[in-house]
Amino acid sequence: MSDSPEGSPQTELQAATARQEQALLQALEALEQAPPFVKAKYQPEVIRRATDLFETDAGLQFVRAQAHRFDSAGVFHAGPWEHPDRLLPGLVGGGLRAEGQYSSLEMLSELRVLAIAAGESPHPKFSAEQALTFLRTVMGLNLDLLYGSETEESRLRPKVYARAYRILAMIKHEISSEGLLEQVLDDIDARVAQRPIDVSLTLKMIEQAENIKGDPDPKLAARLDRYLKATGPPTPLAKKAGSPTNYLKLLANATTHEIENEAKVVGKLLTLTGLSSEYHVAFLQHALKHEATGILAIALDLTEVAQAHMEQYREKVFELMRLTIHPATSWIIYGFQQMLERMLLARPEVADGLTKLLNLDLCPTAQQVTKKQLPRGSGITANAAIVGGAIAMLGQPLGVGQGNNPTCQGARALSLWSLHDPGYLLQLLTSAARDDTVEFMFEGLPILSGEIGGGVAEGKFDLKLDPVSRILVPHLDRIYDEKMRRAALRGEDPHKWVNPALYGRWVATSLASITMVNQTVSGYEDFLRLFYATHHPLYDGGHDLVYPNPVGLLITNVHGVFLGYHAVSIQRVAEDEEGKVRVYFFNPNNEGRQNWGRGVEPSVVGHWEIPGESSLPFEHFAAHIYAFHYNQMEVGDPKAVPAEIIAEVTAHAKEGWGQAFTWL
Amino acid sequence: MEKKVPVVKKARVGKRAPVALLGYSLETMEAAKEHNIPFVAVVPEGFDIALKEDGVDVVTWDFYVHNHNSDRLYEKLVERGVSHAVPLYEETVEWAGSLNTRLLKDPRAFQRALLFRDKAMMKRNAQMNGIRVGVFEEIRSREEALAFFDDINEARLRLQEEAPEPVHLKPLSAAGSVGHVFVRSRQDIASLPDDAFPCLAESHLAGQEFSVEAFIHKGKIEFMNITEYVHLGYSQIVPETPRLSKHRTKIRKAIEKLMKAFGIVNGMIHPEYFLDQEGELHFGEVAARVPGGHIFELIQRAHGFNPYAALLLCSDPNTSKTELDRFFPKEKDHKIFAANLMVYPRKASVHQLQFPKELEAHPYMDRHTMFEPVTAKVAERVGFGNHYGTVFLAGEDPETLRELVQRYEEYDFYE
Incomplete structure (x- = not known):
């Protein structure tokens, strides 16, 4: 406006700020005075006025200074943010990026937690200590917002992102990032312990951990250093080289002793972290050039058995390595190591299957989904990338994940086949990659995935997946859905027929599930007794599990409130380091660490888990299961299970997910 | 699982029996509370939970289903000693009519309500009463x-x-x-x-369009506001500017004629008219509920009384003359004009809000209600609803207001 009253842009700006501040105070006051049922009328104005102020640091500070009033005024009254003790740190990142008024609400909520943490507005159910922990977790989970990395979305919505960066900077400033590096490292440790095939998230976290400055603890520095070496230059020589290409040049002139040293370091880092770098690729290329199997064995940190296996199939190993280990696919080195450890090349169907894939005419779909995920101009063929992915899956059967897709069925199947029938897995992959279809039989009738639509994911896939899943899961999803359709309305859980038909002969044909008609649970005790009599080593009559058992779980949130159904596979039941019986299971959702409330927290490391397994004490697992397969000929004595155990598990179930059901 | 919530029977304030408020309107409930008018909120399912938790007496009702169970609403309200019903949304108008037929023992209340709901019936009735309508x-x-x-x-x-x-x-x-x-x-x-x-x-009726919000009690206009449409569905000024206010007497007569034709004794009506070049009034249509377009907020800002409370007081046949006199200001006493601009994106796809700094700094600027858009894709406009937000302005000079809303109607608030 040209008719602005007076003065410089400076004073105008000050006047505008003062007006915005005054408006927020007025809005807050109006909200404070409103009776509870009218709070909703006055909330939008507070949120709106705060949104204006969030555009500057000073504005955010001003809103922060009022934060102690938010809860009592009713800023969050009758909404999802109402109870600070029920907030989930995992939702904050999404909230800050949300649209409409929601990102502002999320900011206001964080400011309120800051006020609680600072002791400015004590909360009866959420202590200052809890508030601090919450905010630290929020920082740990949102390092990208803390250190401001650019994304497509942040470019499109700069204001929302600027605000989000601002609030995280404020949290960091107020509660200090002390302990943050440790938390992030703990998180990386836990991810690494699970040895996922897709390590993109781990790599991102390591990158961000590097950005956390000013933490002097040498122990933490050493922990971080290990990850930086595993994913970057691993040795002084590599550091000196400055790039993988130069590293390769330096290696050409290195002494045998030096080469051996380099090999030891990269090999150890690989085993310790499951991670690798382009430097590692360069080193392997150097060793391959000289066909030095001894050095290769050290650089892959192979056991004697695996080394012997490699020697025996050296030509095949060289061929596969030369084609698949490439700067763009450095992450498959760990899978390669593990495949050699499993001695899978000794199985002709695997060796031949991989060769067949290398020379396959790919269908356009397979070409497209594979190429799309490779860096431009990386010079690796789609065939080689797919074979690399297959090697990774063969090496890491428990590293398969469903990504952001509702396809736990597909992930479980791939994991099971990789473990027990790798030849079949490669055959399916070949069919999908070449013909864009896979064929399954269901009760004597064939189903061709290429000829049907549907699918749980309805054909929409997030392709942040490993190369094999990217190609196969869309087919498996349609097949599964079609089988479920054909088996529907039989008066019993269709999985009874679908699971054995989908996964194969390893799945027992009897299915026990809780009767949950009309949200009403009946016959729970018999169900539980049968689970103990088929799975618990004390009661199963010696019929221990051999093959993974696809089972259904009832999942609850951190407060023990029923969330929904989830599919996992029981891998084994065994005693842990304390002699406690645990269920070891494969959770295809990529993140085994969970908190289902009331003390039920699946662990991924520390209780003798194989990398990729989750585990729970038997009774906790029992209290969440709702369906499992069993062999009728292999049932112990259900009556032998003590009544106290049944009562305890039943009570746990009833107080958790059971609250959402009526019990008969 | 529906939890059983005990019915909160509030002590009756003064001699008033509770009034049934049909539709979820926080503003009306707030006004009732401020004026110690006991009420029962009749709301669609889903709106009841938070209200119950906050101690409001709530009845849930599906206003879209008409069947032999419809009687149940009357029974529920009678159990609560409700004296009459006030409709807050278009869909609740005939429900209020039907309830009031029995609650107020007014045999024609339901049919009268239908006059407001059936546009052909409405116009036919107006025409037979000598009101000028289009063909x-x-x-x-x-x-x-x-x-x-x-x-x-x-x-x-x-x-x-x-x-x-x-x-x-x-x-x-x-x-x-x-x-x-x-x-x-x-x-x-x-x-x-x-x-x-x-x-x-x-x-088609041409001319200056405006609406009237007439608060009527015992057949007399207690307060008459005129809302001048700057651009129908986009912007309006309350009360009318001098261009229109010189026709006030004529407009008041037209309203009285309309009241007679539609048999309005208590409550509020919101008719729309066109004033043609020759100064003749043409009747558009009339509603008997809270008007859209944030008109009530503009009335409150310009005249300084709460129109929701006015609606409740006028709908109650037992409100006394003194109460009304104390409540309503004089129509001509207002010092300022209030205007608003309903903002609708002018592009097919929008990502963030870009509120103009100079408008924000304008002394006439009150507030706005816009946030970052929830979806980038801009939906087709339905009626004149689903606007993205509203800019509220107020000031002493109506021509400055008109100029402002006209200028910013052309502005892209979203980028």
């Missing part, structure tokens, strides 16, 4: 719509080469401008979906 017809098919369009153009003596006289098509019963189609050519009619019929066809 209208209830039409059942595309062919009838084409015939109506041709008839109007024939009567207007339009030549082939001239732009045809436009007509309007409206659903027989819907709030304000929902479902309204402005027909400029035969082609427009041809491209309408089949489910656009049956509807009401109407000749």
Whole structure:
């Protein structure tokens, strides 16, 4: 406006700020005075006025200074943010990026937690200590917002992102990032312990951990250093080289002793972290050039058995390595190591299957989904990338994940086949990659995935997946859905027929599930007794599990409130380091660490888990299961299970997910 | 699992029995509370939970289902000693009529409510009472719509080469401008979906459009506000500017005529008129509920009284004259004008809000309600609803206000 009253842009700006501040105070006051049922009328104005102020640091500070009033005024009254003790740190990142008024609400909520943490507005159910922990977790989970990395979305919505960066900077400033590096490292440790095939998230976290400055603890520095070496230059020589290409040049002139040293370091880092770098690729290329199997064995940190296996199939190993280990696919080195450890090349169907894939005419779909995920101009063929992915899956059967897709069925199947029938897995992959279809039989009738639509994911896939899943899961999803359709309305859980038909002969044909008609649970005790009599080593009559058992779980949130159904596979039941019986299971959702409330927290490391397994004490697992397969000929004595155990598990179930059901 | 919540029986304040508020309107509930008017909120399912937790007496009701169970609402309200019902949304108007037929022992209350809901019935009634309305017809098919369009153009003596006289098509019963189609050519009619019929066809009324919010008690206008539309569906000024206020006496007479024709004794009506070049008034339509377009907020800002409270006081036959006199200010006493601008994105896809700094700094700027858009894709406008937000302005000079809303109607608030 040209008719602005007076003065410089400076004073105008000050006047505008003062007006915005005054408006927020007025809005807050109006909200404070409103009776509870009218709070909703006055909330939008507070949120709106705060949104204006969030555009500057000073504005955010001003809103922060009022934060102690938010809860009592009713800023969050009758909404999802109402109870600070029920907030989930995992939702904050999404909230800050949300649209409409929601990102502002999320900011206001964080400011309120800051006020609680600072002791400015004590909360009866959420202590200052809890508030601090919450905010630290929020920082740990949102390092990208803390250190401001650019994304497509942040470019499109700069204001929302600027605000989000601002609030995280404020949290960091107020509660200090002390302990943050440790938390992030703990998180990386836990991810690494699970040895996922897709390590993109781990790599991102390591990158961000590097950005956390000013933490002097040498122990933490050493922990971080290990990850930086595993994913970057691993040795002084590599550091000196400055790039993988130069590293390769330096290696050409290195002494045998030096080469051996380099090999030891990269090999150890690989085993310790499951991670690798382009430097590692360069080193392997150097060793391959000289066909030095001894050095290769050290650089892959192979056991004697695996080394012997490699020697025996050296030509095949060289061929596969030369084609698949490439700067763009450095992450498959760990899978390669593990495949050699499993001695899978000794199985002709695997060796031949991989060769067949290398020379396959790919269908356009397979070409497209594979190429799309490779860096431009990386010079690796789609065939080689797919074979690399297959090697990774063969090496890491428990590293398969469903990504952001509702396809736990597909992930479980791939994991099971990789473990027990790798030849079949490669055959399916070949069919999908070449013909864009896979064929399954269901009760004597064939189903061709290429000829049907549907699918749980309805054909929409997030392709942040490993190369094999990217190609196969869309087919498996349609097949599964079609089988479920054909088996529907039989008066019993269709999985009874679908699971054995989908996964194969390893799945027992009897299915026990809780009767949950009309949200009403009946016959729970018999169900539980049968689970103990088929799975618990004390009661199963010696019929221990051999093959993974696809089972259904009832999942609850951190407060023990029923969330929904989830599919996992029981891998084994065994005693842990304390002699406690645990269920070891494969959770295809990529993140085994969970908190289902009331003390039920699946662990991924520390209780003798194989990398990729989750585990729970038997009774906790029992209290969440709702369906499992069993062999009728292999049932112990259900009556032998003590009544106290049944009562305890039943009570746990009833107080958790059971609250959402009526019990008969 | 529905938890059983005990009915909160509040002590009656003064001699008032509780009033049933039909529809979820926080503003009305707030006004009732401020004026110690006990109330029962009758809301669709889902709106009840938070209200119950906050101690409000709530009855849930599905206003879209009409069947033999409809009686249950009356029974529930009678159990609570409710004296009468006040409709807050278009869909609740006939419910209020039906309830008041029995609660107030007013045998024609329901039929009267239907007058407000059925646009053809409304216009027929107005016409029979000597109120000037456009030519209208209830039409059942595309062919009838084409015939109506041709008839109007024939009567207007339009030549082939001239732009045809436009007509309007409206659903027989819907709030304000929902479902309204402005027909400029035969082609427009041809491209309408089949489910656009049956509807009401109407000749076009030209001129300055405005609405009146008349608060009526015992058959007398207690307060009359005029809302001047700057651009229908986009911007308006309360009260009317001098261009229109010189016609106030005429407008008041028209309202009195309308009250008589529609038998309004207590409550509020919100009719719309057109003032033509010759200063003649043409009746558009009339509603008996809280008007849209944030008009009540503008009234509160300009006149300084709470129109929701006014609605409640006027709807209650037992409100005393003293109460009303104390409540309403004089119509001419207002010091300022209030205006608003309903913002609708001007692009197909928007990502963030870009509120103009100079408007924010303008002394007439009150507040706005816009946030970053929830979805980038901009949906088709329905009626004059689903706007993205509203800019509220107020100041002493109505011409400055008009200039502001007109200027920013052309502005892209979203980028």
